[in-house]
Structure formats: C-alpha cells, structure tokens
Amino acid sequence: MRVLILGGDGYLGWPTAMAFANRNHEVCVVDNYLRRNLARQMDRGPLIDAPKLDDRVDIFKALSSHTISVAIGDCTDSTFLSDLVRRFEPDTIVHYAELPSAPYSMIGPAEARLTFENNLKSTFNVIWAILEHVPACHLIKLGTMGEYGTPNIDIEEGWIDVAHKGRSQRFLYPREAGSLYHTTKILDTDLLWFYVRAYGLRVTDLMQGPVYGLSTAEADLDSRLSPNFHYDDVFGTVVNRFLVQAAAGIPLTVYGAGNQIRGFLNIKDTIQCIELAAATPPAAGELRILNQFTELFSVNQLAAKVQQAARLTGLAVTMQHLPNPRLELEQHYYNAKNTGLIELGMEPNLMTEAVLAEMLQTVLRYRNCIDTAKIMPRVRWGRRQGPPPDVA
Amino acid sequence: MRVLILGGDGYLGWPTAMAFANRNHEVCVVDNYLRRNLARQMDRGPLIDAPKLDDRVDIFKALSSHTISVAIGDCTDSTFLSDLVRRFEPDTIVHYAELPSAPYSMIGPAEARLTFENNLKSTFNVIWAILEHVPACHLIKLGTMGEYGTPNIDIEEGWIDVAHKGRSQRFLYPREAGSLYHTTKILDTDLLWFYVRAYGLRVTDLMQGPVYGLSTAEADLDSRLSPNFHYDDVFGTVVNRFLVQAAAGIPLTVYGAGNQIRGFLNIKDTIQCIELAAATPPAAGELRILNQFTELFSVNQLAAKVQQAARLTGLAVTMQHLPNPRLELEQHYYNAKNTGLIELGMEPNLMTEAVLAEMLQTVLRYRNCIDTAKIMPRVRWGRRQGPPPDVA
Numbered sequence: 001m002r003v004l005i006l007g008g009d010g011y012l013g014w015p016t017a018m019a020f021a022n023r024n025h026e027v028c029v030v031d032n033y034l035r036r037n038l039a040r041q042m043d044r045g046p047l048i049d050a051p052k053l054d055d056r057v058d059i060f061k062a063l064s065s066h067t068i069s070v071a072i073g074d075c076t077d078s079t080f081l082s083d084l085v086r087r088f089e090p091d092t093i094v095h096y097a098e099l100p101s102a103p104y105s106m107i108g109p110a111e112a113r114l115t116f117e118n119n120l121k122s123t124f125n126v127i128w129a130i131l132e133h134v135p136a137c138h139l140i141k142l143g144t145m146g147e148y149g150t151p152n153i154d155i156e157e158g159w160i161d162v163a164h165k166g167r168s169q170r171f172l173y174p175r176e177a178g179s180l181y182h183t184t185k186i187l188d189t190d191l192l193w194f195y196v197r198a199y200g201l202r203v204t205d206l207m208q209g210p211v212y213g214l215s216t217a218e219a220d221l222d223s224r225l226s227p228n229f230h231y232d233d234v235f236g237t238v239v240n241r242f243l244v245q246a247a248a249g250i251p252l253t254v255y256g257a258g259n260q261i262r263g264f265l266n267i268k269d270t271i272q273c274i275e276l277a278a279a280t281p282p283a284a285g286e287l288r289i290l291n292q293f294t295e296l297f298s299v300n301q302l303a304a305k306v307q308q309a310a311r312l313t314g315l316a317v318t319m320q321h322l323p324n325p326r327l328e329l330e331q332h333y334y335n336a337k338n339t340g341l342i343e344l345g346m347e348p349n350l351m352t353e354a355v356l357a358e359m360l361q362t363v364l365r366y367r368n369c370i371d372t373a374k375i376m377p378r379v380r381w382g383r384r385q386g387p388p389p390d391v392a
Numbered sequence: 393m394r395v396l397i398l399g400g401d402g403y404l405g406w407p408t409a410m411a412f413a414n415r416n417h418e419v420c421v422v423d424n425y426l427r428r429n430l431a432r433q434m435d436r437g438p439l440i441d442a443p444k445l446d447d448r449v450d451i452f453k454a455l456s457s458h459t460i461s462v463a464i465g466d467c468t469d470s471t472f473l474s475d476l477v478r479r480f481e482p483d484t485i486v487h488y489a490e491l492p493s494a495p496y497s498m499i500g501p502a503e504a505r506l507t508f509e510n511n512l513k514s515t516f517n518v519i520w521a522i523l524e525h526v527p528a529c530h531l532i533k534l535g536t537m538g539e540y541g542t543p544n545i546d547i548e549e550g551w552i553d554v555a556h557k558g559r560s561q562r563f564l565y566p567r568e569a570g571s572l573y574h575t576t577k578i579l580d581t582d583l584l585w586f587y588v589r590a591y592g593l594r595v596t597d598l599m600q601g602p603v604y605g606l607s608t609a610e611a612d613l614d615s616r617l618s619p620n621f622h623y624d625d626v627f628g629t630v631v632n633r634f635l636v637q638a639a640a641g642i643p644l645t646v647y648g649a650g651n652q653i654r655g656f657l658n659i660k661d662t663i664q665c666i667e668l669a670a671a672t673p674p675a676a677g678e679l680r681i682l683n684q685f686t687e688l689f690s691v692n693q694l695a696a697k698v699q700q701a702a703r704l705t706g707l708a709v710t711m712q713h714l715p716n717p718r719l720e721l722e723q724h725y726y727n728a729k730n731t732g733l734i735e736l737g738m739e740p741n742l743m744t745e746a747v748l749a750e751m752l753q754t755v756l757r758y759r760n761c762i763d764t765a766k767i768m769p770r771v772r773w774g775r776r777q778g779p780p781p782d783v784a
Binding site: 078106109112113116117120121124128131132151152153154160162163164165167168169171172173174175176177179180183186187190191193194195197198199200327333381382 | 470508509556561571582
C-alpha cells in the first residue's frame with residue numbers, strides 16, 4: 001500500500017509513518033514544520049526535541065532498513081499538494097496536517113486566522129487532490145472527540161437517528177466544540193461529508209480523544225525516533241503537563257473543578273486504529289466515523305493516577321486547582337460510544353500505573369530541561385466576564 | 393443607526409441599502425464586484441444591467457436626497473474590512489458578501505476553491521472586525537434554507553431539541569446541503585455559533601429561501617435602481633429562468649420530476665425581514681436563527697404559476713422536464729417552520745399571479761436582450777453515475 005502522511009513531523013504523524021514502513025508499506029511524509037516553528041517562536045519548544053524529518057528518516061533506515069520518503073511543503077498550497085498526490089499516487093492518505101492546539105487558536109485574531117485557514121485549506125486541498133488524481137484513494141482524517149463537546153445525551157459514533165414529531169431522520173451527530181481549533185475540525189467534517197455525498201469520496205473520520213505515550217514499537221528503537229513531547233500551556237496536553245509537574249516536584253494544576261471528562265488513548269492505540277482503518281477502507285461514497293479513545297477519565301481522576309504513579313516512583317506530588325482558562329462545563333454528563341474500533345479488532349493499551357510510571361521515568365531523564373515557566377496557562381478564552389455559559 | 397452592507401452590489405444588497413437609507417439610517421455599501429465580474433467573464437451577464445455603485449448612489453441621491461457611501465474592496469482582505477469597520481463604526485452589519493451560486497461552486501476545483509475561500513474568509517473577517525472594533529454590533533448574516541437540505545422530519549428554526557435514550561439536548565438543527573455553496577453557509581453557521589458562545593457576539597442568521605421580484609419602494613423610483621436580474625444557468629434562479637423562458641416563447645425547463653419543494657419569498661419581504669431583524673437585535677451571546685420564506689412551492693407548482701401568469705399576459709407557455717443536473721431528492725417530505733419573522737411583524741407579499749405578471753411585463757421590456765443559449769443547464773454535479781443518492 002502507498003501511504004501518504006500529511007503532518008508527518010507531528011506527535012502522531014512520525015510514529016504512524018514508521019509503523020506503516022515497518023509493515024513494508026511505501027510511505028511518504030509531508031510537513032512544512034509549521035507547528036515546530038511556531039513552538040520555537042513562542043518559546044514553547046518540546047521537552048524532547050525530535051530531529052528534523054530527513055535526519056529521522058536516516059536514523060530509522062539505519063536501524064530498520066525501511067525507507068520513508070520526505071516532502072517538505074505546505075498542504076495549504078494546492079499546487080504543491082496536488083503535484084505530490086499525482087506523483088506518489090497514494091492508496092491511503094492520513095491527514096494530520098492541521099494546527100492541533102486549542103489554546104493557540106484562542107490567543108487572538110492572528111492565531112485564530114492561521115488555525116482557521118491552515119486547517120480548512122489543507123482539508124479542502126486534500127479533497128481536491130484526491131478527486132483529481134486518485135479518486136479511489138482512502139482518506140483517513142483525524143477529527144477530535146472535542147467536536148462533540150459535552151452534550152447532555154449519549155455521544156454516538158458520528159451519526160444519530162433523530163425522532164421528531166412522529167418521523168425520524170439520520171443526521172451527522174450535531175457538533176458543538178469548545179475552541180476555534182476544535183471548531184475547524186467540525187467544519188472539516190461538514191466539508192468531507194458534502195464531498196463524500198457529491199463525488200463518492202471514501203473517508204474515515206476518526207474522532208480522537210487526547211493521546212498520551214512516548215513508546216511505540218518503532219520509537220523504542222532509538223531515543224531520536226521518539227514522538228515529540230510538549231508540556232507547555234499551548235502545545236502540551238494535560239497528561240504531559242501532569243507528568244512534567246510530577247517530575248519537577250510542583251503541584252499538578254487542575255483547571256477549574258476538575259470534573260471535566262474526556263476520552264483518552266495510548267499512542268500505541270492511535271497507531272493500531274490508523275492501521276485498522278487503512279486495512280478496511282469504506283466504500284466509495286461512505287463517510288465512516290469512529291470514536292477513537294479507550295477510557296474515560298475526569299481531570300481529577302487523571303491527576304490521581306499520576307499521583308499514584310509518582311508515588312511508585314518515589315515522588316510525592318500535590319494538586320492545585322486553578323481558575324479555568326477555558327470555556328467548558330466542569331460538571332457534565334458524558335457517555336460516549338467507542339465500539340466501532342473495538343469491532344475492527346483494536347486491543348486497548350490502558351492507562352495503567354506502570355504505563356504512567358514508564359512515561360514518568362522518561363520525563364525524569366529530561367528533568368534538567370524542564371522550564372516550569374512554560375507550564376501555567378497564559379491563554380484565556382474570549383469572554384472572561386462571569387462564569388462560562390452553559391453550552392446547552 | 394449606522395448600517396454597513398457587505399455585498400452591496402448584489403441582487404439584495406443594493407435594495408437593502410436604499411431601504412435603510414430611505415428610513416434615514418446612515419448606510420455604507422461594500423463590494424469588490426466579484427459576482428459581477430465573474431458573470432461577465434463567463435458570458436452570463438444579467439438581463440437588466442445595473443450601473444456600478446457610484447453611479448447608482450448618485451442616481452438615488454438625485455431622486456431621494458439620501459446619501460449612501462461606497463467602499464470598493466474585498467471582504468476577504470482582513471485589513472481592508474477591519475479598517476472600514478473601525479472607521480464607520482456600524483451598529484448593524486448586513487453580511488451578503490458571499491458568492492451566491494450553487495452551480496458555480498460545482499463547476500470544478502477553481503470555482504469550488506473561490507467559493508469556499510471567499511465565503512469562509514469574509515465571514516471570519518467580519519467576526520474579527522466586530523470583536524476588535526465594535527463588539528456590541530449586531531451582525532445580520534444571510535444563511536439559506538438550503539443548509540437544511542430535505543430531511544424527513546420537520547425543519548425547525550435553527551435549533552432542535554433531540555430526545556435520545558431518555559435524555560435530551562438542544563442542538564443547532566443538523567444541516568446537510570446539496571451544493572458546496574450551500575455547504576459554505578453551513579460552515580458559516582458553525583463558525584458564528586462558536587464565536588457567539590465564546591465571545592458574546594450578537595448574531596441574527598437568516599435562513600433564506602430563493603428570492604424573486606424586481607420591485608421595491610426605492611427600486612421603483614428609476615429603472616437604473618432595479619436589482620440585477622440573472623436568468624442564466626449559473627447565476628439565475630428558477631423563478632427568473634421561468635419568466636425569461638415564458639417571455640422568449642420557449643418551454644419552462646423543470647429539472648427532474650419537479651416535485652422538489654422550496655420556500656420562496658418576495659424581495660420586498662427580504663427587506664422587511666432585514667429591517668425587522670435590525671430593529672430587534674438579539675442579546676450579546678445570542679445566535680438568533682430565523683427561517684426566511686413566506687410560501688412553499690414545488691418546482692412544478694412554480695411552473696404552473698408562471699404558465700398561468702403568462703396566460704394572463706397573452707402568452708402560451710409549455711413545460712419540459714430535463715434530466716436533473718443537481719444532486720437533490722425529487723420526491724421528499726418538506727415541512728419547514730417560519731413563524732419567527734411573522735411574530736416579529738413581517739407581513740408577507742405572496743406570489744400572486746399579478747406579481748408574476750408584473751415581473752413578466754418587466755422581462756418582456758427586455759425581451760430583445762434575452763440570450764436563450766444562456767439558459768440550459770451546463771453544470772452537472774460531481775457524481776453522474778446512477779441516480780442521486782438518498783441523502784438520508
């Protein structure tokens with residue numbers, strides 16, 4: 001299979017590329033280093049700095065004998081992307097080429113505009129590159145569980161049958177997100193669904209929860225092949241932040257009440273999910289939507305798990321509640337379905353204390369590089385007067 | 393009230409501007425003549441050619457003594473729009489600045505891209521110009537009934553309470569449109585709803601059906617103040633096409649079975665609706681959605697009405713069914729609510745035979761300018777194999 005990975009420099013893009021190459025697929029990674037450059041400009045570099053793609057490809061080849069080709073360019077440039085797709089003729093495109101940060105998208109107009117235009121244009125260009133050159137290609141698009149927000153009813157997998165006044169209709173599950181970044185993913189879904197219906201595209205849209213983990217079969221070959229690890233207030237995730245805080249001996253910062261529930265998954269399971277999706281493409285004209293997470297935790301539960309893992313490692317860790325910089329419900333119903341990927345054969349790697357302790361050991365090796373000034377939230381969502389409105 | 397009208401050269405933009413000016417509001421119209429230029433480039437000019445804005449403003453001033461200011465520029469240029477909003481300080485912005493053609497958006501990648509980027513960027517820029525300079529400004533955004541598509545359940549006004557497994561949640565009514573153009577309006581709605589929630593914008597989103605008519609209180613002052621009138625396959629609407637076909641003595645072309653139902657309204661009612669919306673702004677942080685049409689007709693019913701009006705005028709008109717170039721259901725349930733604007737005080741001008749006969753008289757005055765080669769559909773929606781899929 002020829003697999004084109006857009007956003008191949010990212011936390012998930014690079015491990016995905018190695019995994020496909022290791023199974024003898026022909027892999028090409030594409031990136032313009034936008035996230036990497038923004039993080040550097042904003043003094044929010046990762047704890048573990050990954051070499052650039054050409055170097056990582058060389059390191060991976062020396063260790064595994066597998067070749068990954070690299071195209072440096074911008075997926076918002078339609079000519080670049082169209083030419084690449086025409087030449088590479090992918091069977092599968094994995095589209096990670098989006099700015100991934102909710103806080104970044106909420107800094108101000110310039111950051112909002114960059115997130116909006118980058119994410120929407122890249123998706124639009126991928127759609128048309130496929131329609132023009134490889135119409136049977138399977139597009140695997142990374143959405144986010146954040147598209148659904150926190151509705152007061154069960155979250156189904158992408159679709160919902162609505163009964164209304166004695167009649168019924170199946171719809172895309174209504175989406176209502178908590179940041180502009182997450183909203184760009186809603187717009188992506190609307191756009192994909194239109195082109196699936198109108199032109200018979202075949203698309204898998206994966207509604208992914210926050211991913212954690214540094215270990216994959218291929219990343220473990222050499223520390224220079226590790227996924228990047230951001231822990232700052234803009235590009236970091238809550239699991240990374242807690243692990244760094246535990247390693248640095250400072251309190252775990254919980255935003256608000258900490259009862260916000262999200263669906264998490266291990267990076268090994270992201271790779272499993274992408275591989276399973278690629279192996280079972282949907283029909284032409286089908287938009288298959290799968291919810292991609294393995295476990296639901298509240299932020300408080302997550303903090304307790306990190307505390308417990310730290311205890312195993314001999315570290316005593318406290319917890320601190322901060323005013324919530326985000327617009328989100330801190331107490332809400334949450335029951336999300338995730339059976340689709342299990343039915344495809346996904347075998348979850350759960351967030352055990354051993355897994356967290358192993359991540360913590362890795363972070364401790366980089367303890368001297370931790371800059372605690374990067375951690376506290378500095379981006380506050382738009383409307384600051386009064387409490388966040390109930391999104392219902 | 394200071395009213396900024398984006399897309400002021402359009403079929404609705406210009407009559408809206410005159411109506412507000414005539415009620416002594418301070419009005420500024422903005423346009424970059426994109427639709428006008430595209431129509432000319434594609435040899436799809438209007439039957440009735442409107443002077444450019446500077447000339448129309450002079451004609452209107454001479455007749456009414458009211459001044460309308462003009463800003464020629466592109467709303468996708470954030471600096472231009474931001475500067476304009478900062479200087480004009482509008483209380484109300486009416487946002488018509490979108491490419492309005494479903495067929496145009498379905499021609500190919502270049503036309504799809506222009507529609508996508510023009511419409512999304514203009515909406516994004518309007519949002520941020522308001523947030524930065526006039527946060528209390530009321531944004532009146534033109535959506536379309538086409539956002540809803542043709543679901544098998546009643547179409548409510550913007551929102552729906554979904555009961556699911558014993559719980560319930562109010563959502564944006566799920567949208568599923570039949571063209572890329574209509575899909576850009578869905579994306580607009582998603583984006584507006586996010587910024588309303590996050591930053592407290594005040595927005596009225598009007599889900600408008602196809603508009604017909606050439607007569608408004610101000611347009612009737614002088615034929616050079618008439619709204620433009622496109623009848624071709626790309627920029628024309630079904631009512632205009634039928635009237636021109638009746639005037640030219642050629643059959644009315646019905647796409648497919650002709651049982652497609654849509655909600656129509658007279659241009660006088662568009663102006664009433666905009667004025668009523670402007671007079672009753674929603675609260676900060678409220679997205680008010682109103683369905684803007686007065687009557688439901690099938691395409692066959694519309695053809696019969698035009699036939700009857702033609703008969704009154706002494707013309708015999710036949711009907712011809714064409715293979716449907718669009719992706720749409722030709723037989724479907726349709727029950728759309730439109731009580732919101734009636735409750736605000738809108739008094740419908742219905743599509744009587746007299747109204748159609750009057751339009752037909754106007755068209756007959758331009759009979760010698762009709763180019764029948766412009767009428768037959770030349771844009772066919774993406775997937776042509778087999779019948780259109782059931783969008784359910």
